[in-house]
Amino acid sequence: MDVTTRPGICRICSAHCGVLATVTDGKLTKVTGDPDNPMFQGYTCVKGRALPEIHNNPLRLLQSQKRAPDGTYAAVEAQRAMDEIAAKLQQLIDTHGPRSIALYLGTNGLPYPASALMANAFIRAIESPMFFTANTIDQPGKQIALAAHGHWLGGDVDFHEADSWMLIGTNPLVSKAIGIPGQNPARNLKAALARGMQLIVIDPRRSQTASRAAIHIQPLPGEDVTIVAGMIHVIIREGLYDSEFLVENVDGFDALTRAVAGFTPDYVAERADIPEQQLLDAARLFATHGHRPGMVNAGTGANFAMHGNLLEYLCLCLTTICGRWQRAGERVTRPNTLMPAFEAKAQPHAPYEGWGYGERLRVRGLTDAVCGMPTAALADEILLEGDGQVKALICIGGNPMAAWPDQRKTQRALESLELLVTLDTEMSLTSRLADYVIAPKMQMETPAMTQGSELIKYYTSGTGIPAAYAQYSPRLVDPPEGSDLTEEWEFFLGLAKRMGLELWFVNFFGGGGGRFMESPPVVVNFNGDTEMTTEELFAHMCTNSRVPLEEVASHPHGKIFDVDAIVHDRDADCSARLDVGNAYMMGDLGDVRTDDFRATRSETTFPLRLIPRRHGSFMNSSGTNLSALNRGKAYNPAYMHPAAMAALGLENGALVTISSPHDSIPSVLEADDSLRHDVIAMHHAFGGLPAEDHEVRDRGSNVGRLVPTDTDFDPITGMPRQGNIPVNITAGFVNAIG
Structure with missing residues (x-):
């Protein structure tokens, strides 16, 4: 019996836990946390430990599938499937134009950065604007809010040093997503509470995270905007804001003051159905507790209700009026490792255009935005006949029949397509409707690196790796014998070669749809003759990394590198300012205040x-x-x-x-x-x-x-x-x- 145990990286979610993978006679048989990983220290979740079952699932597809006219599926060789798919796509483009082709990138595609970026390169190469992601059916308000508010170039406060923190509609002990660092969140929270951190949680449920809070506000759902506006009202009324930070860095404070004037504690208490004193206590604790106060983060639960853009914007406003950003001379919380080094500065990056530009959809007046194209409208774009109708959809790392709103409409839309292609490890709900299902390799069959986990810091504050940590893992197990599997990025390159396309693979080091850039992008050109392995592509993606990929790879258990990165002083000529009084957001807040909530609840x-x-x-x-x-x-x-x-x-x-x-x-x-x-x-x-x-x-x-x-x-x-x-x-x- 041949048994090996080597360090690897779990990619089920963005945490990218360091694990130990045991392979027995060529088969993945055990995954545990890696005690020698300095960031995770032996932690992994139940999903990571189930990777052997996921890899060896009897329902796993080992060959790509093609749908027959009678609705049955049969195995098809992957190269032949690419031939047929490329020919059909070209026919649709010639007949209906590039806009007839759409691509959807789901959450499970994000841990494979080469796949997501190559998919984007492909859709740009055919000149289709119809690139959709899961972002716009989850928490798109985070990017909208950053565009309206601006970025603080000194970065986030470090959770590990903060004396208070507030979480709204999120349970990071389970989701490992936002707020509490996802690299062993239970340990991180336990250590924070032990040193005296005071946690505030706003959630209609007493979640695992809320049960550990100093203050748990349990409101009616959908009233998070009301509560945050009420907290801002209290902080302004009682003079608990950071006036020095406001004078130097912030516009719109007077407009914000006027907009929250009606969100008095008694009004908020009645509307949100919470104790008035609890609101006052939370506002005062957040604004004043400790010598190193923390930040505020909202999650999926809060964003799923209406006014997600406004909620995220008010969270930024609350953070800003209390001056909760890293200052000159302080350590950079997320200094980059496999991303390029950057010079953090104690100054704003001004707000920028966030929506209302680019491609205009044919329904509901929707356009492209910094968060991406509106995914909830894609089913309508498929069903609505006429010029610009979507005729083909490629899904990578997603399952629209399970994830998109209005499942019946989604099914009608997917069944009406002339071509539906999924890249899927099994016959999911969406794949059961597809014309072709491309069977990909799985986690431990591909190389891995943690650059993607670093990149999510551009998603919102409170995400990303809070240290100069990185890990690289080679392929740890071969695909099953007799299988015909491909990596997702290779599929899109294969289509491009067959269609005579030149792909410009762009690794963005920034957010806001490219409108906020911290470092220059890495660009790789693929033409019809290009041959490259995933390992070589990773090397290109890390061309300008702070720590060379070869150095990271020499530490197989991962390493927290000795990076002495501090926030630099403000540029003498910097005139940029953050905006806490954006006119659109203040108008939206006014609409919330005038809403007749009593009539609605009757x-x-x-x-x-x-x-x-x-x-x-x-x-x-x-x-x-x-x-x-x-x-x-x-x-x-x-x-x-x-x-x-x-x-x-x-x-x-x-x-x-x-x-x-x-x-x-x-x-x-x-x-x-x-x-x-x-x-x-x-x-x-x-x-x-x-x-x-x-x-x-x-x-x-x-x-x-x-x-x-x-x-x-x-x-x-x-x-x-x-x-x-x-x-x-x-x-x-x-x-x-x-």
Whole structure:
């Protein structure tokens, strides 16, 4: 028996945990945390430890698949599939123009930076503007807010040094996403609390993170804007802001003061249904606690409700008026390692154009924006006939039938396409509708590096690696014998060669759709004769890295490098200023204040509010069919407070119908006393096709089906209301809609 154990990198999420991978007779058999990794120190989550089951899943595709006219699938050689797909794409472009081709990049494509960037290079090469990502159906307000507010070039406050922190609608102990550093979040929070950090959490649920907070505000869903505006009101009224920082760096303070004037503590307490004193305590604690106060981060739960752009903007405003950014002489929190070095400065980068430019969609007046094209409108662009109609869609690392809002519309759209191609490890809901399913290599069959985990610092404050840490891992296991697998980036290069395209592979080191750049991009030109391995492409991507890739690779367990990076003084001629009074955002805040919330809540047809909830064992729709992860429960329950269940005469485990004004789904009730009585919570990205609702106890149900895309949507990003959904619950299930 041949057994080897070597260090590697888990890429299930953006944390990129350092792991130890055991390969037995050429098969991945065990994955554990790597105790010799200096950043993770032996940590990995249940998803990472299940990588052997994920790799060896009996449902895994080992050959690409082609759909026959009768709807059945048969194996097709990958090179032949590329021939046929390239020919069909060229035919559609010749007949309908480049806009007829769209590409969707899902969350699972992001840990493979070469794949995402090559997909983008391909869509640009055919001159199609129709490049969509999961960003605009999750938290696009983060980029919109940064464009309106501007960037602080000194960077974030370090969580490991802060005396206070505030989290809104996020549970990083499970999601490992925002706020608490995702490199072993439980350990990081425990250490912070031990040194005296005071944590504030705003969440309708007493989550794992909220249960550790000094102050947990448990409001009605959808009132996060109200609460943050109320906190800003208190801080301004009581003079707790950093006046010196404002004078030197900030515009719009008077406009912000006027806009929050109506968000008095008594008004906020009534509207959000929280104790007034709790709001006052939270505002004062955040503004004054300790000699090294921290920052504020909002997550998916808060952004899924309406006004995500405004919420993220107010979070930045709260951070800024309290002066919560790294100052001159302080250590740079995220100094870059496999990205280029940069000179952090204690000064603003001015706001920039964030929306209303570029490609204009044919529906709802939506345009391109710094967060990307509005994904919630893509189904309409497929279904709407006429000039510019999308005829072909390529999906990489995503599962639209599970993730997109309005599942029935999504299904109609995907079934109407002339060409649907997915790159998928198994026959997911979307792949079951595809014309071609390209079978890719999996994590440990490809090389890995942590540059992608560094890059997400441009996504929002509170993300990225808070140290000069990096790791590189070679391929640790060969693909299964007899398989025909390709890497995603090679698929797009293969299409380009067949279509005679020249690809300009651009690795951006910045955010805002290229409007905010910290370092120059790395550009690699691919023509028809280019041959390159993933290892060679990684080397190109790291051409200008602070620490050479070869040096990183010489430390197989990863390394925190000795980088002495401090924030430099402000440039003498710097005139840029951050903006906390953006006119659009202040207008939106005014609309929130004049909203007749009392009348809205008097409506009793849909008395409950449905909120999202992260699942610790799954990354969106991935892995739900694996017993190592689902532990016998492959469905997503509807969590509800036991007292609320009793009031409706419902029992734990009962089958129920959850209805919104748009549609209905079946679900299985599960008691959870961490919730408010008027709230239910469900995990997203579960369920089958609408015709498979009878399998709810085997696969769960699709929450996105309750969400329409053309009402209650953000006018900039197109993202519909996907949290704080008005619903009711009745016993049993009869699907009478659709």
